[in-house]
Amino acid sequence: MRFVQEFRDPALGRALAGEILASVEPGRTYKLMEVCGGHTHSIYRYGIDGMLPDEVELVHGPGCPVCVLPMGRVDDGIALAHEPNVIFTCFGDMMRVPGSNGSLLEAKAQGADVRMVYSPLDALAIARRNPDREVVFFAIGFETTAPSTALTLRRAKAEGIANFSCMSNHVTIVPPLRALLDSPGLEIDGFIGPGHVCTVVGARPFGFIPAEHGRPFVISGFEPLDVLQSIGMLLAQIAQGRCEVENQYARVVPWEGNARALEVMAEVFELRPHFEWRGLGFISQSALKLSDAYAELDAELRFGVPGVRVADPKACQCGEVLKGAIKPWECKVFGTACTPERPIGTCMVSPEGACAAYYTYGRYARERGISV
Amino acid sequence: MVVLSADAATGLAVCLDGERRRRTVETALLEDVRPGQTLLVHAGTALARDAA
Numbered sequence: 001m002r003f004v005q006e007f008r009d010p011a012l013g014r015a016l017a018g019e020i021l022a023s024v025e026p027g028r029t030y031k032l033m034e035v036c037g038g039h040t041h042s043i044y045r046y047g048i049d050g051m052l053p054d055e056v057e058l059v060h061g062p063g064c065p066v067c068v069l070p071m072g073r074v075d076d077g078i079a080l081a082h083e084p085n086v087i088f089t090c091f092g093d094m095m096r097v098p099g100s101n102g103s104l105l106e107a108k109a110q111g112a113d114v115r116m117v118y119s120p121l122d123a124l125a126i127a128r129r130n131p132d133r134e135v136v137f138f139a140i141g142f143e144t145t146a147p148s149t150a151l152t153l154r155r156a157k158a159e160g161i162a163n164f165s166c167m168s169n170h171v172t173i174v175p176p177l178r179a180l181l182d183s184p185g186l187e188i189d190g191f192i193g194p195g196h197v198c199t200v201v202g203a204r205p206f207g208f209i210p211a212e213h214g215r216p217f218v219i220s221g222f223e224p225l226d227v228l229q230s231i232g233m234l235l236a237q238i239a240q241g242r243c244e245v246e247n248q249y250a251r252v253v254p255w256e257g258n259a260r261a262l263e264v265m266a267e268v269f270e271l272r273p274h275f276e277w278r279g280l281g282f283i284s285q286s287a288l289k290l291s292d293a294y295a296e297l298d299a300e301l302r303f304g305v306p307g308v309r310v311a312d313p314k315a316c317q318c319g320e321v322l323k324g325a326i327k328p329w330e331c332k333v334f335g336t337a338c339t340p341e342r343p344i345g346t347c348m349v350s351p352e353g354a355c356a357a358y359y360t361y362g363r364y365a366r367e368r369g370i371s372v
Numbered sequence: 373m374v375v376l377s378a379d380a381a382t383g384l385a386v387c388l389d390g391e392r393r394r395r396t397v398e399t400a401l402l403e404d405v406r407p408g409q410t411l412l413v414h415a416g417t418a419l420a421r422d423a424a
Contacts, residue, residue, distance in 0.1 A: 004390070091415070119416020121398060141415065148417035151398055199412060199420040251423045252412055258419060260401045 007223030008046070016228040017051040023235045030056045031187055032234055033180075033324055035173065036194035037064030037352025038222050044361035046224040056231065059324035062176045062280060063194050065141045065169075066093050066350035067322060070276045071312060073169055074099035076305040077138045080167060081112040083303055087130060089123040090138035092116045093350045098343060100310045120152035120166075127156070127164035136299045137166045143200040146170040146288060147261035150268035153290070153297055165299035168289050170269065173197050174205050175286035176277060180323065181213045188324070190234040192227065193219040195249040200265075202257025203245050210243040221249040268294050278312065278346060279319025318345035321354050328355040335359060373397060373413045378405040385418070387411065 024030070034040055040060050043049055049058050062068055078099050081088035088104070095105045095116060108114040113133075117123045120137050127135035139149040149166060156164045173194060180186060193206060198219045209217045216237040220230035230248045237243060247253055268291060275287030290298040299305075312319065316338070317331040328334050328347065338344040340356050347353035351360075373387035373395060383400035398417040399405040411418040 118395070119398075121396070121416050144419065145415040145417075147401060147419065148398065148415035151400055151417060196412065196414060196419070252420045254420070258401055261419065264401075 004223065007221065007225040009225065013051065013224055013228055016225060016232055020056065020228065020232050020235060021053045023232065023239055024053050024055045025239065028055065030189045030235060030238065031059055032056065032190050032192060032231060033059045033061045033188045034192040034220075034227075035061040035063045035177065036192075036197070037067065037350065037354070037357075038196065039192055039194075039220065039227060040064070040354050041352050041357045042222050042224060042227055044357040046227075047361075048224055048227050049362075051228070052231070056235070058192075059188065060321060060328075060354040061191075061324060062180070062277065062322050063142065063173060063197075064322075064347070064350055064352040064354070065145070065171060066097060067318060067346040067353045068171065068176070068277045068279070069097065069140060069169055069346060070278045071098070071100055071310040072276065072308050074103075075101070075308060075310055076300075077167060078102065078104060078107050078112075079306050080136055080138075080299060080303055081107045081114050083134070085132075085134055086113065086303075087126055087133050087135045088112060088114045088138065089117045089126060089135060090114070091118075091140065093352075094138060094140060096343060097346055097349050120149050121155075124152050124156055124161065124164055127161050131163055133163060134302075135164050136303075137164070138169065139166050140169045142171055142173050142194070142197050143261075143265070144196045146265050146269065147200060147258070150264040153268050153294055154264060156297060157294065162296075165297050165302050166290065167299040167305070168269070168287075170288040171275065171277070172271075172286055172288065173201075175283045176280055177206075177209065179280055179283050181209065181215070183323075188215060189238060190216040190218070192230050192234070193217050193245075195219055195221050195226070195253055198247075198249070198253045198257065200258050200261045203247055203253070203255050204257075206245050210245060214243055216243050217245045219245070219247045219249050219253055221252065267291065276309065279322040313344055316345040318347045318355075321345075321347050328358040331355065373411050373418075375405055375407050375409045375411060377407055380405075385411075387413065387418075389413075
């Protein structure tokens with residue numbers, strides 16, 4: 001695959017790892033947070049953490065949209081799926097996310113018409129083919145997927161497809177980063193920035209991290225050489241006493257982002273006053289709901305949802321994992337009561353979840369007592 | 373994904389994903405999408421070109 005294999009070259013990876021080792025200052029440690037779940041997946045899949053010196057520790061951030069969705073929103077979605085005459089559509093990784101009384105997959109087994117889609121456009125196509133049914137799209141994701149939902153809603157409105165609606169669970173990445181940075185005792189020395197989010201929002205929204213919090217931020221691609229180079233760039237900033245936003249992923253990410261995407265998002269969405277994040281609690285202006293101009297396509301208004309707040313299972317420590325406070329394997333139920341086949345927490349469901357990524361790629365090496 | 377064909381009028385393109393499956397992709401967020409280009413696609417929408 002073009003533009004992929006070039007960034008997986010083992011020899012170049014070893015060379016970058018050597019540069020990282022050489023830039024480590026004796027006697028100090030570095031804790032770097034990878035914000036995006038896609039990076040977590042790459043780090044475990046390619047054994048990147050095993051290529052780093054002991055002084056460099058990677059911590060997982062809140063950038064997995066499935067993982068941060070609170071249980072109450074899952075319950076709201078399941079309630080919508082059970083509405084008469086509804087075809088409920090969602091991305092595949094939502095299907096097994098546990099609510100307080102089962103998952104969407106279990107709702108489907110009980111008779112609800114729940115369908116997995118690849119994109120919101122697929123959901124709209126289902127609405128066109130089923131004009132006598134109500135088709136609800138359960139939208140999740142950060143600024144990477146919100147433009148797709150927005151474009152689909154714009155199409156639905158333009159075509160007058162009245163039997164289509166959307167339950168928006170879209171979230172934005174900057175507010176939880178602010179919340180993390182404002183939390184006491186945070187020991188993060190730098191951030192591996194979410195490359196795909198930045199294709200939409202650009203680099204500027206992250207300028208507050210070096211400016212107000214004194215931490216470097218490097219926008220990173222997702223292949224192993226991207227991640228290793230980004231780690232090297234963070235260590236170089238620290239060594240040189242610099243603190244700024246840098247763009248390692250310049251082959252894809254324009255500094256200003258994608259103006260068209262921002263425009264359609266601003267047209268279709270508006271910020272919610274507050275939204276609950278799993279593990280992080282309520283964060284102001286951190287999520288998107290449909291704007292007044294698109295209210296007729298808002299499933300929450302069309303059907304009403306219970307909106308009940310549900311506490312996470314006590315055994316589950318997803319919240320601590322999402323804040324980088326513990327590693328996946330330090331959770332009490334990791335790999336025993338909670339596995340990808342029978343997940344208790346969201347971090348074990350999505351491939352981008354830290355627990356699922358570690359369970360899939362990292363645990364074998366750890367069990368064998370060798371570096372990953 | 374690699375663009376196989378693009379239709380500016382509809383804002384849609386047919387692309388080949390990493391597993392060589394054909395996908396219809398929304399391209400309204402990019403200008404001048406052409407066959408052969410490599411696109412970064414999320415949830416069926418092209419967000420950027422890969423200019424590597």
